[in-house]
Amino acid sequence: MLDRPIKKVPALRGKTVVNLFYEASTRTRASFEIAQKVLSADSLSITAATSSVQKGETLLDTARNLEAMNPDMIVIRHSASGAPHFLARHCRSAIVNAGDGAHEHPTQALLDALTLRQKRGRLQGLKVAIVGDVLHSRVARSNAWLLGKMGARVVLCAPPTLMPPGIERLAAVTHRIDEALEGADAVMMLRLQLERMTGGYFPSTREYHLRYGLTEERVRRARKDVLILHPGPMNRGVEIASEVADGPYSVILDQVTNGVAVRMAVLYLLLGGGEAAA
Amino acid sequence: MTRLLLKGGRVVDPGRAVDEVADVLLADGLVVKTGARLPARGAEVIDASGLVVCPGFIDVHVHLREPGREDKETIATGTRAAAAGGFTAVCAMPNTEPVNDTAGITQAILERARAEGVVRVYPIGAITRGSRGEELAEYGDLREAGCVAVSDDGRPVASARMMRRALEYARAFDLPVIDHCEEPALSQGAVMNEGEVATLLGLRGAPAAAEAIVVERDVMLAELAGGRVHVAHLSTARSVDAVRRGKARGVKVTAEATPHHLLLTDQAVKDSDYDTATKMNPPLRSEEDRRAVLEGLRDGTIDCIATDHAPHTVDDKKVEFDQAAFGVVGLETAVSLCLDRLVRPGLLTLAQLVGLLSAGPARVLSLPGGTLASGAPADLTLLDLDRRVKVDPARFESKGRNTPFGGWTLRGAPALTIVGGRVVWKAGR
Numbered sequence: 001m002l003d004r005p006i007k008k009v010p011a012l013r014g015k016t017v018v019n020l021f022y023e024a025s026t027r028t029r030a031s032f033e034i035a036q037k038v039l040s041a042d043s044l045s046i047t048a049a050t051s052s053v054q055k056g057e058t059l060l061d062t063a064r065n066l067e068a069m070n071p072d073m074i075v076i077r078h079s080a081s082g083a084p085h086f087l088a089r090h091c092r093s094a095i096v097n098a099g100d101g102a103h104e105h106p107t108q109a110l111l112d113a114l115t116l117r118q119k120r121g122r123l124q125g126l127k128v129a130i131v132g133d134v135l136h137s138r139v140a141r142s143n144a145w146l147l148g149k150m151g152a153r154v155v156l157c158a159p160p161t162l163m164p165p166g167i168e169r170l171a172a173v174t175h176r177i178d179e180a181l182e183g184a185d186a187v188m189m190l191r192l193q194l195e196r197m198t199g200g201y202f203p204s205t206r207e208y209h210l211r212y213g214l215t216e217e218r219v220r221r222a223r224k225d226v227l228i229l230h231p232g233p234m235n236r237g238v239e240i241a242s243e244v245a246d247g248p249y250s251v252i253l254d255q256v257t258n259g260v261a262v263r264m265a266v267l268y269l270l271l272g273g274g275e276a277a278a
Numbered sequence: 279m280t281r282l283l284l285k286g287g288r289v290v291d292p293g294r295a296v297d298e299v300a301d302v303l304l305a306d307g308l309v310v311k312t313g314a315r316l317p318a319r320g321a322e323v324i325d326a327s328g329l330v331v332c333p334g335f336i337d338v339h340v341h342l343r344e345p346g347r348e349d350k351e352t353i354a355t356g357t358r359a360a361a362a363g364g365f366t367a368v369c370a371m372p373n374t375e376p377v378n379d380t381a382g383i384t385q386a387i388l389e390r391a392r393a394e395g396v397v398r399v400y401p402i403g404a405i406t407r408g409s410r411g412e413e414l415a416e417y418g419d420l421r422e423a424g425c426v427a428v429s430d431d432g433r434p435v436a437s438a439r440m441m442r443r444a445l446e447y448a449r450a451f452d453l454p455v456i457d458h459c460e461e462p463a464l465s466q467g468a469v470m471n472e473g474e475v476a477t478l479l480g481l482r483g484a485p486a487a488a489e490a491i492v493v494e495r496d497v498m499l500a501e502l503a504g505g506r507v508h509v510a511h512l513s514t515a516r517s518v519d520a521v522r523r524g525k526a527r528g529v530k531v532t533a534e535a536t537p538h539h540l541l542l543t544d545q546a547v548k549d550s551d552y553d554t555a556t557k558m559n560p561p562l563r564s565e566e567d568r569r570a571v572l573e574g575l576r577d578g579t580i581d582c583i584a585t586d587h588a589p590h591t592v593d594d595k596k597v598e599f600d601q602a603a604f605g606v607v608g609l610e611t612a613v614s615l616c617l618d619r620l621v622r623p624g625l626l627t628l629a630q631l632v633g634l635l636s637a638g639p640a641r642v643l644s645l646p647g648g649t650l651a652s653g654a655p656a657d658l659t660l661l662d663l664d665r666r667v668k669v670d671p672a673r674f675e676s677k678g679r680n681t682p683f684g685g686w687t688l689r690g691a692p693a694l695t696i697v698g699g700r701v702v703w704k705a706g707r
Contacts, residue, residue, distance in 0.1 A: 058593075058597060059597065059598055060596060060597070078598070079600075080598035080599060080600040080601065081479055081480035081481050081552070081599065081600070082479065082480075082481070082551070082552030082598065082599045083598045085551045085552050086552060086597075086598055086599070089551070090596075100480065101480045101481070101600070102480035102481075102482075103479055103480025103481075104480065138480060141478070141480065164476075164477035165472060165473055165474065165477060165483075166473050166474025166475070166476075166477045166478070167474075167477050169474050169477075169478070170478070
């Protein structure tokens with residue numbers, strides 16, 4: 001679709017979508033906006049920094065006021081886990097979770113799965129290592145759910161301080177990156193959330209890079225045709241070396257392209273699909 | 279003077295090991311006697327047949343919010359809720375605005391309680407001025423003004439040195455020190471229990487150890503200081519264990535547990551889809567913890583059931599889970615929950631439950647009541663074990679509607695609440 005000369009179809013003409021972003025976002029917001037424009041939905045984006053949130057308006061009041069203008073869907077990104085569930089309980093519009101706290105980021109997992117399936121033709125039986133700050137990562141949780149359900153073998157890897165208790169319920173866990181990478185079909189690196197690193201989870205970014213960073217040398221433990229993923233934004237030289245991020249096995253930009261397709265699908269199924277939407 | 283005769287009820291008075299059908303005669307605000315076929319002799323007669331007649335229930339952990347947060351609760355509404363829930367006395371936590379850390383505030387609370395209160399109100403003073411954890415409050419004055427204990431509830435006493443001093447100094451006035459046991463460095467930013475459920479929900483958790491570490495500390499400090507420590511809303515297996523071992527070696531430690539920690543686990547946060555009515559501190563814990571707390575109640579490690587009644591406005595709760603206020607209301611649900619979910623399945627006997635709600639709390643804070651012995655205050659709770667109730671927060675007497683039990687259907691409920699020989703509440707008015 002994005003390769004066509006005219007990147008627009010009328011599927012969602014007359015539908016209104018509000019993108020309500022309480023957290024900084026480049027990729028996800030742009031991706032949702034482009035998906036909306038391609039499908040001809042009317043959309044607007046509101047960011048916390050420039051909205052009445054600054055005047056102390058509550059999330060519920062903001063959402064209700066927006067709802068009074070009769071949108072068909074609200075796409076929300078929020079730092080509080082469960083914020084989309086809270087809105088869904090109190091609002092009529094369809095609510096789409098564009099990332100909530102450390103809980104979930106469903107469309108990210110869908111686009112990651114799509115990327116893996118495009119490149120490998122399947123998800124079943126793939127060994128996928130998810131490496132980095134699992135503790136704060138909604139991407140890790142959503143991917144562990146989705147890829148696990150689709151039959152991939154997910155291995156989570158982090159220092160014990162960045163591994164939340166009970167996560168074994170979702171996937172295998174290791175604290176050794178070499179073990180996680182051994183024979184992996186794909187490696188998903190997580191962003192080290194430096195802005196949340198006030199808790200003394202590890203001694204220094206230097207040691208983190210040495211012990212948990214993805215370097216070219218480490219990549220060799222994985223399969224030759226390994227795929228390297230990263231949800232962005234990257235801390236180059238911390239969780240991932242530039243040579244790896246920009247290397248031949250990197251599908252990081254394919255992920256971004258696929259993000260638009262996945263979000264188009266989500267929008268279409270929830271808003272436009274008529275019978276198919278059920 | 280007013281005389282009241284309760285005829286033909288099943289009298290359950292665990293402090294005296296009484297469980298028999300009998301009449302109870304009350305006069306001049308006191309229990310005159312209990313016995314078979316007592317003559318009325320001009321007393322007003324209440325037919326108590328089919329009902330259970332108990333010493334008045336005492337809740338040692340209630341937030342009445344007045345002064346300062348009358349939007350959440352007042353002494354009038356909070357004590358009405360207590361009466362409707364079968365409680366004849368409540369202990370009022372000092373985390374009001376201002377904090378109850380001086381005799382003047384204690385007196386003001388008691389005056390308001392005399393004027394507008396429906397049940398007895400026993401104020402609890404602060405451990406430290408402003409509950410800031412820095413300097414001791416004036417316990418002598420607080421005691422004289424009517425405080426029955428000291429606590430910085432909601433604000434853990436972080437410094438072991440301060441806790442030691444409080445336990446030592448409180449001995450001079452025989453005041454129990456009630457601690458909200460929590461190591462803040464371990465629970466910072468937490469909104470629920472740490473564990474698998476929090477991990478899957480992406481919410482920040484406080485580990486059970488954050489509580490148990492401080493319970494262990496307090497038991498040791500009470501041993502060192504020779505004071506009386508009471509552990510508020512104990513919620514973890516390790517905390518029960520610490521209290522049990524402390525008691526075994528003679529430390530003056532007592533503890534309470536709440537109905538919500540006895541009946542719910544952190545799974546409720548997930549099952550309710552982040553309903554903020556499941557957010558309180560200490561948080562709902564694991565199934566293992568819940569069972570251990572129940573076992574502690576059964577074997578006598580835990581001395582009483584208290585509600586930690588914490589009313590909040592709708593606005594305090596109708597926000598994102600991370601932002602919501604901690605706390606649940608409990609006065610109007612506790613008795614029915616315990617009857618239906620603890621006594622009916624045989625986890626506690628009726629006598630055990632009545633003891634945990636009357637003699638137990640009276641003993642913990644050395645309060646009058648908790649017994650139907652001759653000469654005791656005429657505070658009684660009558661129960662109807664067959665009455666079915668559906669928890670409907672919209673009909674609470676409390677201003678707070680924040681309960682995770684809304685919609686629950688329960689069998690067994692308070693029928694009549696008597697304070698000082700006067701009926702202050704009756705079911706189905």
